[in-house]
Each structure stands twice: as C-alpha cells, then as structure tokens.
Amino acid sequence: MLAVAVLAAGKGTRMKSALPKVLQPLAGATLVERVLTSANRLKPERRILIVGHQAERVEEQLSGVAGLEFVLQQPQNGTGHAVQQLIPVLSSFDGELLVLNGDVPLLRPETIEALVKEHRDSGADVTLLTARLADPTGYGRVIANNKGRVSGIVEHRDCTEEQRQNNLTNAGIYCFNWSALANVLPNLSADNDQAELYLTDTVAMLPLAMHLEVADPDEVNGINNRSQLAQCEAVLQQRLRLHWMNEGVSFVDPESCTLSENCSFGRDVVIEPQTHLRGSCRIGDECRLGPGSLLTNAKLGQGVTVVHSVINDATVEDDVAIGPFAHLRPSAEIGKGCRIGNFVEVKKSQIGAGSKVNHLSYIGDAQLGTNVNVGAGTITANYDGVRKHLTLIGSNSKTGANSVLVAPVQVGCDVTIGAGSTISKDVGDGALAIARARQFNKEGWVMRSRS
Numbered sequence: 001m002l003a004v005a006v007l008a009a010g011k012g013t014r015m016k017s018a019l020p021k022v023l024q025p026l027a028g029a030t031l032v033e034r035v036l037t038s039a040n041r042l043k044p045e046r047r048i049l050i051v052g053h054q055a056e057r058v059e060e061q062l063s064g065v066a067g068l069e070f071v072l073q074q075p076q077n078g079t080g081h082a083v084q085q086l087i088p089v090l091s092s093f094d095g096e097l098l099v100l101n102g103d104v105p106l107l108r109p110e111t112i113e114a115l116v117k118e119h120r121d122s123g124a125d126v127t128l129l130t131a132r133l134a135d136p137t138g139y140g141r142v143i144a145n146n147k148g149r150v151s152g153i154v155e156h157r158d159c160t161e162e163q164r165q166n167n168l169t170n171a172g173i174y175c176f177n178w179s180a181l182a183n184v185l186p187n188l189s190a191d192n193d194q195a196e197l198y199l200t201d202t203v204a205m206l207p208l209a210m211h212l213e214v215a216d217p218d219e220v221n222g223i224n225n226r227s228q229l230a231q232c233e234a235v236l237q238q239r240l241r242l243h244w245m246n247e248g249v250s251f252v253d254p255e256s257c258t259l260s261e262n263c264s265f266g267r268d269v270v271i272e273p274q275t276h277l278r279g280s281c282r283i284g285d286e287c288r289l290g291p292g293s294l295l296t297n298a299k300l301g302q303g304v305t306v307v308h309s310v311i312n313d314a315t316v317e318d319d320v321a322i323g324p325f326a327h328l329r330p331s332a333e334i335g336k337g338c339r340i341g342n343f344v345e346v347k348k349s350q351i352g353a354g355s356k357v358n359h360l361s362y363i364g365d366a367q368l369g370t371n372v373n374v375g376a377g378t379i380t381a382n383y384d385g386v387r388k389h390l391t392l393i394g395s396n397s398k399t400g401a402n403s404v405l406v407a408p409v410q411v412g413c414d415v416t417i418g419a420g421s422t423i424s425k426d427v428g429d430g431a432l433a434i435a436r437a438r439q440f441n442k443e444g445w446v447m448r449s450r451s
C-alpha cells in the first residue's frame, strides 16, 4: 500500500509573491500540479496535499483532482510539522508514505518509481532521493557512506564550513515506512537556525536510512526563488522542444520559442523564431507558425500559416493564411482556405470557407458564408453600448472598402456593398447596397476661391 503526501503549505517567502509558491506556473501547469501528476503512475491508494498558507486558494486550484485529500497545517512550522499532521489522518494506514516537496517540479515519474522500488528491495525505513549538484547552495546536505546508507541530513544554514563542501544534496523526495516514521515524528525538535521542525531530522532517527542518487540532477531542482523558477522553466522548455523535434516538428531558433505541456503537433510543422504556444493548442500537419506569434488554446488544421499574429481560443481549418498582424479572439472559427490579413481582428465569428478578410477590419459576432470578400476597413458595429448584436453576410458577397455594418443586420448572398457605406438595414440576395452621401463636384471652385 502506498500513500503520497505533497508538502504545499509553505508561503514561499523567497519568491516575494502574492501567489503561494506551489501555484507558480511552469510551462502551463502549476508547481504542485506537476508534483502531483509525477506520482500518478504508481497508482497510490491515498493522495494527500498538505496545505496551509492560502490554503483555500490552493484547494480551489486543485478541486478538480479526483480523490485528493487536503490536510491543513496551521501554522506552518516546518516540513516535519507538516508531516506530523498526517498522524491522525493515516492512523490506520499500513504501508509506504511517499513524501514529495511541492516545489520540486521536474521529477520524472520513472525516477519516483525507481525510488519506491529501491526502497522495497532494500527493506530500509526510509529511502530518499539525492543528487550531486555543482552548486548545492541552499539544499540540505546528506551524510552517507559508500554503500548508500544515510546517517543524517544537515540543512545548508545549519552546516559547518566543512559540511558545506559536501555536494550530496537532499532532493526533498522520500519514501518512508509509515509506521516507522509515525514512531519518530513526535520526537522532532526545533533546535535549528529556523526554529522549525524539520522532516529531514527523522532520517537520523530511523534505524535504516538509504539514498538513491539521480542520474540527471536537473530533475531535483527545487524552487525557492524566481531565478530557480526561470532555470526550471528553461529545463522544461528544452525537454518539450526536444520531445516535439523527435516527433517531426522543426524549430528555426528553438531557444527563442516556448511551448506548454498541453500542446500537440502534427508532422512537418515549422516553428519560426519568437513563437509561443500556451494552454492546449492542437496544430495540424505542415503548419508554419511565426515568426513572432502567440497562440493560446488554438486549434489549427493542416497547412495553416501564421505570421506575426495572436490567436486566442480560436479554431482555424486547413490551408488558411493568418497575418501578418492579425488577432483571432475567442470563438473565432475560420473556414478552410480563408485569408485573414493585416490588422484584422476577428471575435466570436464564423468565417465560411474561401472567404477573405485581408486588411484593417473588425469582425465580431458575425457569420459569413463562403467566398465572401470583406473589403479593406470593413467593420461590424456589433455593440450598441449595452448589448452585442449579430451580423450575417451570405456567400459570395463583397463589402466595399470602409463599410460599416451596424448590427443586427443581415446581408444576403451575392450582394455588393458600395465603398464607404453604413449599412443598418437588411440587404436581399443579389442587391447592390450603397449608403453614403452623394458626391457632387463644384466646377471651378478652387480657382474662384483663390481670386
């Protein structure tokens, strides 16, 4: 039987943030979500999150995680104190307790599995994950012999100068025999620089403590400040890009692009410099994204090009060209073969296949048929100051440059709208609609006014 407890009660003082540390985002997921999911493959019997600082906010963020138990630690008197809160919760539990620090987000599931396996094989009371770090500053130092047996952990701030030379560090990931741990937990004392109860002190109290050293020290990066957050982001981004390169995605300048964990790509996608994908994007085969584009929750079919544009919660079908400098906003649905050009904004609108909105337009709350040509500067005036209204434009219609369609308004199929028209009445199929002041020329006026 296995229980997993994630320590997520701390404030994260060193982050200097209004957000609790474990809710800081990394490549589209919070630190605590990453830590929780890293243990999913073990299928633990119980999953417990220890919350404290801004507990409600943390619980709300994770309310969707099925079967997750929340245990409150109040006040937050150290990692040992946090685990003491489990004594009543796990009173009838008999098995291993896997403790994961909520601020160590790069752990691979395989590594946690290896830790639990090693623990079961050796019969130790605790097995902890360690790493040899080039710069161990800030981490607890693990005192171990060459057979992997651990005699204690000393926090960086409590170390002597000599102990600081030891670069075997504690990752904050432990597999305990719960009953053995529960026996020693009440004996912790706050006799240290921070005057807190340290979980790390239990290691010296248990009869047999062992450690497992990770091969890739990046995995155990703990996040205590913004610089470590940025380092972890860089590691994750590199992992994501490598993963997608192996799946057939090209990056022209990989380091300048960022992805979120929930993006997926078809084959032969090319990502140009300075392009960023966030949320859950689905990108079809042979799309070309960027340079200079930001896509959030975008669904793109095949062969779509996006240049210097922003797409947010929108769907684009095959063979569409977007940009430069276009903005697709929530619920924009762009049909096959459309062209959305320079300085065009589309919101909550369906644009039928083969339609073109090429220059300087705002299309909001509109439904366009197929092969519509929206002239330069056409605007749907969808908002009357109180409510939003719909504009309908039938297939094969053309709007002249600088037309304003005052919604609610319905324009039929095969309509032509004269340039500069303000259309506020419906237009039937096949009609020409012109709504602008008639032009008249005063012959000779200039010469007369000069004399």
Ligand code: UD1
Pocket: 007, 008, 009, 010, 011, 012, 021, 022, 050, 052, 073, 075, 076, 077, 078, 079, 080, 081, 082, 101, 102, 103, 104, 138, 139, 140, 141, 153, 155, 169, 170, 171, 172, 197, 198, 199, 200, 221, 222, 223, 224
């Ligand atoms: C801890 C370890 C250190 C290890 C490092 C790895 C201790 C005493 N030290 O140090 O040996 O090298 O992690 O990253 O454990 N938390 C609570 N309640 C509290 C205090 C903290 O739930 O009262 C949670 C925090 O939210 C955080 C985790 O425990 O997720 C670790 O706390 P943190 O203060 O970051 O410990 P470190 O100083 O990093």
Ligand code: MG
Pocket: 101, 103, 222, 223, 224
């Ligand atoms: Mg930490």
